[in-house]
Amino acid sequence: MEFSELLNNYFEGGISPNEEEQLFSEMAQNSQLRNELKDFVELERAAKSEIAAFVPPVESTMGVFNKLGISPFTTAAVATLSQIGFWGKYGKMISMNLFTVLVTGLISYFIFSTPNSDNLTENIITKYNETQVQFQSNQPNNKIPIVSNENSENESNNYSTANLRNVSNKSNFKNSKELIENENKNESFQKDQFENSENYSNSLIFTENLDKKINLSIPEVTLQSQFEFNTNNFLSFNSSNFTPFNIDFSFLDLHNISFQMSGNKYWSLDYETVERSTNPFMEDANFVVYYNVNSKFSIGIDIRQEFFFQSYRGMDEYSNQYLYEQNTNYLSYGLVGKWKIYETKHITPFVQIYLGANKVGQIGRILTGFEISPNSAYSFVLGLESSGLAYHHQKNSYYSKKLGAYYGILFNF
Amino acid sequence: MNPELQNLSDIELLDFLKSEDKSISDAAFREIYNKYASRVHSYCYKILKDRQKAEDIFQETFIKFYNNVQAERLMNGGLIGFIITIARNLCLNEKRNIQDIVSFNSVMYYQKSEIYNNFEDTKKYIQDAINKLEFAYKEPLVLRLYDGMEYSEIAEICGISELNARKRVFRAKQKIKEYLKPIYIELFN
Numbered sequence: 311m312e313f314s315e316l317l318n319n320y321f322e323g324g325i326s327p328n329e330e331e332q333l334f335s336e337m338a339q340n341s342q343l344r345n346e347l348k349d350f351v352e353l354e355r356a357a358k359s360e361i362a363a364f365v366p367p368v369e370s371t372m373g374v375f376n377k378l379g380i381s382p383f384t385t386a387a388v389a390t391l392s393q394i395g396f397w398g399k400y401g402k403m404i405s406m407n408l409f410t411v412l413v414t415g416l417i418s419y420f421i422f423s424t425p426n427s428d429n430l431t432e433n434i435i436t437k438y439n440e441t442q443v444q445f446q447s448n449q450p451n452n453k454i455p456i457v458s459n460e461n462s463e464n465e466s467n468n469y470s471t472a473n474l475r476n477v478s479n480k481s482n483f484k485n486s487k488e489l490i491e492n493e494n495k496n497e498s499f500q501k502d503q504f505e506n507s508e509n510y511s512n513s514l515i516f517t518e519n520l521d522k523k524i525n526l527s528i529p530e531v532t533l534q535s536q537f538e539f540n541t542n543n544f545l546s547f548n549s550s551n552f553t554p555f556n557i558d559f560s561f562l563d564l565h566n567i568s569f570q571m572s573g574n575k576y577w578s579l580d581y582e583t584v585e586r587s588t589n590p591f592m593e594d595a596n597f598v599v600y601y602n603v604n605s606k607f608s609i610g611i612d613i614r615q616e617f618f619f620q621s622y623r624g625m626d627e628y629s630n631q632y633l634y635e636q637n638t639n640y641l642s643y644g645l646v647g648k649w650k651i652y653e654t655k656h657i658t659p660f661v662q663i664y665l666g667a668n669k670v671g672q673i674g675r676i677l678t679g680f681e682i683s684p685n686s687a688y689s690f691v692l693g694l695e696s697s698g699l700a701y702h703h704q705k706n707s708y709y710s711k712k713l714g715a716y717y718g719i720l721f722n723f
Numbered sequence: 724m725n726p727e728l729q730n731l732s733d734i735e736l737l738d739f740l741k742s743e744d745k746s747i748s749d750a751a752f753r754e755i756y757n758k759y760a761s762r763v764h765s766y767c768y769k770i771l772k773d774r775q776k777a778e779d780i781f782q783e784t785f786i787k788f789y790n791n792v793q794a795e796r797l798m799n800g801g802l803i804g805f806i807i808t809i810a811r812n813l814c815l816n817e818k819r820n821i822q823d824i825v826s827f828n829s830v831m832y833y834q835k836s837e838i839y840n841n842f843e844d845t846k847k848y849i850q851d852a853i854n855k856l857e858f859a860y861k862e863p864l865v866l867r868l869y870d871g872m873e874y875s876e877i878a879e880i881c882g883i884s885e886l887n888a889r890k891r892v893f894r895a896k897q898k899i900k901e902y903l904k905p906i907y908i909e910l911f912n
Contacts, residue, residue: 318893322874349900356849357868363765364869366781370764373782374756378789380749 313343321350365633368581410573410595414719565723568600568608570691572718578619579711586617586637593617593639598646600720608648612664615641618699620670622708634703640668644675656683662693671701677716691718728754733802740792752789759803760785763810765869770814770862772854780817784810804876807866811880818858852902856895863888864895 316333319325325333337343375382574594586593596614603609619637644666651659657680664675679693693716700709728736728750739751763784767777788806853861853868862881866872877892878885 314897315893318896322889322892324889346900349903350896352845353849353896353899354868356846357853359846360765360850360869363768364761366760366764367778370778370782371756371760373778374785377782377786378752380752382753 313337313340314346317343317346317350321354361633368583406573406592410571414571417721566602568602568610568720568722570598570600570610570718570720572596572598572614572691572716574614574616574695574714574716576617576697576712576714579713580619580621582619582637583621584619584635584637586639590615590639596718600646600648605653606650608650610646610648612644612646612666613641615639616697618710618712620699620701620708620710622701622703622706624704638670640670642666642668642673644673650681657681658683658689660693664697668699671699674698674700679716681720687722689720689722691720692716737792737802740789755802755806756785759806762803762870763806766807766810766865767814769853769865769869770811770858771817776817780810780813783813787813801876803870803872804880807870807872808880811862848903849899852899853895855902856898860891860895860898863891867892 313333313336316325316329317337320330320333337347371382572595574596576594592615594614594616596612596616598610598612600608600610617637617639619635621633621635624632624634644664646662646664648660648662651661659680660678662675662677662679664673664677666673666675675695675697677693677695679691679695681689681691683689694713695716696711696713698709698711700707702708728739731739731754736751736755740748740755742748742751760781764777764781767781767784768774771777771780784806787809791809853864856864863877863883866877866880867874872880874885874888874892877888881888883891
């Protein structure tokens with residue numbers, strides 16, 4: 311057998327150890343054989359690097375699937391779809407929408423709810439309906455009721471006591487006397503519950519000069535805005551500044567600021583051959599803070615999580631060419647300029663330009679749509695948005711384009 | 724690719740492909756396509772010189788495979804051997820209808836005095852040399868080099884003995900070297 315053939319067989323993995331020894335011994339002296347070895351290597355590399363031979367064009371792939379009436383798209387979903395059922399198919403979409411509604415509702419509630427003394431009273435009563443209420447004996451009866459923790463009470467020797475429970479009626483606080491009286495009548499309030507506080511440490515009402523045996527006409531109570539409440543020693547408040555459900559932005563001039571939460575449904579203008587790489591939380595969602603320069607024009611900052619399908623070619627250090635395709639999730643940041651074309655009472659068409667970037671390139675967008683405003687505090691936003699991502703790989707420029715529906719809610723402070 | 728189907732054997736995939744549930748058979752077809760399309764494409768691409776014809780034959784191969792799969796049984800070469808055989812028959816039919824034409828550019832390669840300085844040039848010459856081989860040598864070489872087939876599989880597809888397949892591949896490589904010799908001489912002189 312010639313050494314050339316032996317070399318070929320060596321490449322094909324079909325020679326014995328003895329033949330291998332002969333081959334390498336010959337190769338050490340024979341430069342022509344060494345060149346043949348290089349030729350074999352080159353031949354293998356040339357074949358393996360012929361990308362066009364190995365990668366069927368998209369048109370051919372589509373041709374096959376179209377003629378057979380099969381969707382070329384994958385696969386994972388199709389095979390398991392019948393097993394995962396309705397919730398598996400739509401669960402994520404539904405849960406995302408519910409979450410958005412919930413967040414929107416909470417934000418709306420925090421922003422639009424106003425302080426109200428009735429609400430305040432109700433909340434307090436409700437919240438502390440099982441807490442001891444005590445009226446200090448050395449204070450005027452119409453002054454300072456204190457809501458306190460039983461454990462913090464250590465001056466009870468001076469008081470007579472009664473147990474009050476379930477004072478959760480949503481009456482005005484000014485009627486609390488009546489409320490307490492009703493409690494006494496309607497509930498199983500028993501006079502023998504009046505005992506000296508030295509003997510009882512449960513929830514108790516303390517009154518000065520109270521007939522220990524029966525009389526529950528309780529001290530004269532007029533609960534007004536000057537009341538102070540003590541709870542468990544970690545929170546004290548009074549009604550003048552107690553605004554738990556209203557965010558006070560008075561320290562900022564927010565009259566010209568708007569906040570928008572939006573979702574997007576995009577379709578790539580390139581044929582997507584790969585699925586999304588991940589499915590992150592809040593995918594295809596964005597947040598914008600606008601500064602309204604005037605009634606027509608606003609500028610803002612936009613942050614969004616989104617996908618771009620990218621297809622680009624590259625070459626490795628051995629000059630092998632590769633086709634890269636990816637459908638990657640990015641966090642994009644940008645500046646927006648929004649122009650309201652004209653305003654009506656409830657519907658305002660607008661155009662918005664976006665310039666921004668993510669970690670791979672620059673992004674430009676144009677959004678056209680309209681705001682539907684039930685009132686001046688918030689609007690619903692609907693639109694059509696076109697986005698483009700410009701990126702580079704090995705000094706070549708590529709563009710990824712997509713078109714989508716845009717929907718959201720805009721809050722004006 | 725479907726992770727649930729990815730690890731199935733060819734026989735299991737074929738069983739799924741024959742399923743009466745269209746969603747299952749479609750998924751199996753997609754998996755088979757994903758698995759073997761590049762190898763079938765490289766065969767058609769290298770055997771037929773006409774690029775467009777190669778694409779047509781490539782598509783037709785998979786369509787014929789899908790339509791006839793119910794009645795077929797696997798060869799020793801497995802699913803890929805079966806599909807390549809379909810492609811081979813289609814290619815042979817096509818070759819009968821078209822005349823082999825060597826492009827002007829191909830001929831001119833040997834008269835050029837380009838410097839043999841990088842792999843891109845080498846690749847171009849080698850690929851062109853493969854295209855110039857006679858069918859009897861080119862086919863085993865393509866099946867071996869591009870499709871990575873074993874000699875037993877090549878023998879079955881080409882209808883020759885395993886030893887003969889091995890000889891043909893070796894001869895094909897020798898012929899490529901002969902084609903490339905003028906370039907080497909030019910380079911080293």
